[in-house]
Amino acid sequence: MSNLLAELYERMLESLLAVGRYALFTGRLLVETPRSLLRFGLVVHQVHNAGALSLVIIMLSGLFVGMVLGLQGFDLLERFGSEDSLGTAAALGLVKELGPVVTALLFAGRAGTALASELGLMRATDQLSAMEMMAVDPVRRVVMPRFLGGIIAMPLLAAVFSMIGIFGAQLVGVQMMGVDPGQFWSQMRGAVEVDDVMEGVIKSCVFGVACSAIAVYEGFHSLPTAEGVGRATTRTVVISSVVVLLLDYMLTAVML
Amino acid sequence: MPQRPGAANESCIVRIRGLHYAAGARVIFDGVDLDVERGAVTAIMGPSGTGKTTLLRLITGQIGPDAGELLVDGQDVAGLNRSGLYALRRRMGMLFQNGALLSDFDVFENVAFPLREHTRLPDSLIRNIVLTKLQAVGLRGAADLMPYELSGGMARRVALARAIVMDPEILIYDEPFVGLDPISLGVVLRLIRELNDALGISSIVVSHDVREIAAVADSAYLLSGGRVLASGKPASLTESDLAEVRQFMRGLPDGPVPFHYPAPDYAEQLLGSAPP
Numbered sequence: 137m138s139n140l141l142a143e144l145y146e147r148m149l150e151s152l153l154a155v156g157r158y159a160l161f162t163g164r165l166l167v168e169t170p171r172s173l174l175r176f177g178l179v180v181h182q183v184h185n186a187g188a189l190s191l192v193i194i195m196l197s198g199l200f201v202g203m204v205l206g207l208q209g210f211d212l213l214e215r216f217g218s219e220d221s222l223g224t225a226a227a228l229g230l231v232k233e234l235g236p237v238v239t240a241l242l243f244a245g246r247a248g249t250a251l252a253s254e255l256g257l258m259r260a261t262d263q264l265s266a267m268e269m270m271a272v273d274p275v276r277r278v279v280m281p282r283f284l285g286g287i288i289a290m291p292l293l294a295a296v297f298s299m300i301g302i303f304g305a306q307l308v309g310v311q312m313m314g315v316d317p318g319q320f321w322s323q324m325r326g327a328v329e330v331d332d333v334m335e336g337v338i339k340s341c342v343f344g345v346a347c348s349a350i351a352v353y354e355g356f357h358s359l360p361t362a363e364g365v366g367r368a369t370t371r372t373v374v375i376s377s378v379v380v381l382l383l384d385y386m387l388t389a390v391m392l
Numbered sequence: 393m394p395q396r397p398g399a400a401n402e403s404c405i406v407r408i409r410g411l412h413y414a415a416g417a418r419v420i421f422d423g424v425d426l427d428v429e430r431g432a433v434t435a436i437m438g439p440s441g442t443g444k445t446t447l448l449r450l451i452t453g454q455i456g457p458d459a460g461e462l463l464v465d466g467q468d469v470a471g472l473n474r475s476g477l478y479a480l481r482r483r484m485g486m487l488f489q490n491g492a493l494l495s496d497f498d499v500f501e502n503v504a505f506p507l508r509e510h511t512r513l514p515d516s517l518i519r520n521i522v523l524t525k526l527q528a529v530g531l532r533g534a535a536d537l538m539p540y541e542l543s544g545g546m547a548r549r550v551a552l553a554r555a556i557v558m559d560p561e562i563l564i565y566d567e568p569f570v571g572l573d574p575i576s577l578g579v580v581l582r583l584i585r586e587l588n589d590a591l592g593i594s595s596i597v598v599s600h601d602v603r604e605i606a607a608v609a610d611s612a613y614l615l616s617g618g619r620v621l622a623s624g625k626p627a628s629l630t631e632s633d634l635a636e637v638r639q640f641m642r643g644l645p646d647g648p649v650p651f652h653y654p655a656p657d658y659a660e661q662l663l664g665s666a667p668p
Contacts, residue, residue: 262492269452269486270506270554271478277509 161356162349164275165283172280182285186247186348187292193246194239198297201234202226202304209305210313222315223324226305227298231328231336235298237384240343243290244376248351251282252372255355256365264356279352286348287341294340335391342383347376405430405562405594406451411460413443413450420446422618424460428562433588433595435605435626438615439640444598445489447615448566451596452484453477465561482510485555486564491547493539493554499526500535503554510558525553529583545576552583556591563587565597569604577604584608602641606630614640 173179205226213219255278258264264274302324309315351372358368406428413421420443428434436444449455450462453469462469467480493502503522507513513521526532529549539547548568555563568580585608588595599605605612606626613623614637622629622637630641639647655661 258495261495262488262490263494265454266486266488266492266494266551268454269481269484269488270509270558271481272506272509273478 161353178281179284182281183288186285187289190246194293194297195300198300199304202301203308206305206308220319222309223320224327227324227328230298230301235294236339239294239297240380244347248372249369251351252355252368256358256368260360283348283352287344290344291340346379350376407463409461412458432610435609435612436598442615484562485560487555489567491551499537499550506558525557529553545572563593563595569601
């Protein structure tokens with residue numbers, strides 16, 4: 137019993153230390169942000185890597201999620217005779233919730249793993265040490281542009297996801313199920329407020345900071361071995377997914 | 393007895409006295425004294441696991457000593473802050489064991505990298521400097537290749553061009569001969585000597601390749617058991633009376649450094665009475 141308690145205590149201590157290390161690293165990244173924005177060319181390159189290269193998967197997923205939302209929403213609303221509200225339901229669901237959350241999960245799986253494995257491999261092949269030896273700070277030169285690129289890309293991807301999702305819901309609801317297109321769009325325009333859109337934007341910005349920080353932290357601190365890089369990649373997806381869902385609940389509770 | 397290095401003076405670019413360093417419970421250095429002469433090629437040799445690369449990491453300030461004095465050009469490396477350390481490193485070049493080329497950049501951009509990061513030189517001048525350095529290592533024609541298109545020897549020569557692009561005062565080589573074919577090995581050997589003499593720099597070469605070191609180094613230190621076992625001209629080490637030095641320099645499989653890692657009795661273990 138005492139062994140179990142001791143192990144539990146050790147685990148808790150380790151977890152607290154890990155949270156502290158994450159906080160310190162993220163703090164350093166935030167402090168470095170103004171200086172790193174001066175080398176905007178490097179950031180733009182990473183926005184392309186994290187954002188543009190994720191577009192196809194984001195658009196496809198957005199389309200399918202929107203189509204499912206159209207089907208389920210129509211089925212539910214039809215029971216109450218209010219299928220004309222499908223546009224509102226789909227738009228609010230996508231803009232406030234599904235857009236930011238699913239985009240963040242997909243981002244963690246596509247761009248996050250790419251960031252972590254890239255940095256991990258740079259560590260394993262001494263590229264980061266070589267930069268240190270050339271008096272070039274790898275955090276400023278390599279980590280910061282990737283961190284900022286992720287933060288900028290995330291809200292843009294979430295916006296694309298929501299847009300395509302609404303198109304998908306319209307495709308199913310209006311084109312297939314026969315919802316009146318005028319009602320679909322006018323109810324949506326009438327019900328969706330700027331605050332709703334801002335809620336989605338704030339969420340996707342917060343998720344962007346969290347997912348990017350987790351990916352660059354795991355990659356930068358990975359063990360310089362094949363197993364270490366693999367573990368960093370896995371941890372990036374697992375930790376990002378849990379943190380995104382936790383943050384989503386917290387942000388929703390605060391903003392409702 | 394290990395030879396005591398001469399009194400430090402201005403002719404030494406690196407001066408180490410009473411260096412102690414432990415990684416966890418394992419003592420790596422237990423009172424190392426070492427001098428690197430200005431303008432000379434100094435070799436640091438020793439069996440695998442004696443801490444040769446660790447010594448380089450200490451000299452370059454990547455890690456700090458537990459005790460002792462480590463001066464590079466008169467500056468206490470352990471006492472430098474980050475900007476002081478970076479200023480010192482800009483006067484050093486280091487060749488990593490695997491080259492450590494930046495995989496996203498081609499050969500030209502790899503060599504240009506320190507110039508682009510530390511200077512505001514126009515592109516035309518950067519181009520000329522980079523091509524000059526690539527010409528020095530014989531790879532001007534490979535400027536457009538990506539790192540994955542290079543052989544091991546070529547990657548190391550590109551890394552060497554990158555290491556000298558800022559005209560360093562100290563050039564550090566970590567195991568430069570590992571895995572090279574005889575031609576590449578000959579090229580790297582010639583480059584170490586020629587760059588040292590032509591650029592007037594000081595070179596530190598970490599290696600356990602005795603024959604190659606003997607051909608290129610002005611002086612050598614043999615590390616073992618956390619201390620300097622012997623030092624002097626490479627040829628004099630070969631003639632040493634110390635059994636450990638003789639075993640290493642002549643590549644004898646058994647001797648003071650045993651062939652077998654410490655283990656329980658062979659027969660007892662096979663018969664199952666000793667732990668596996």
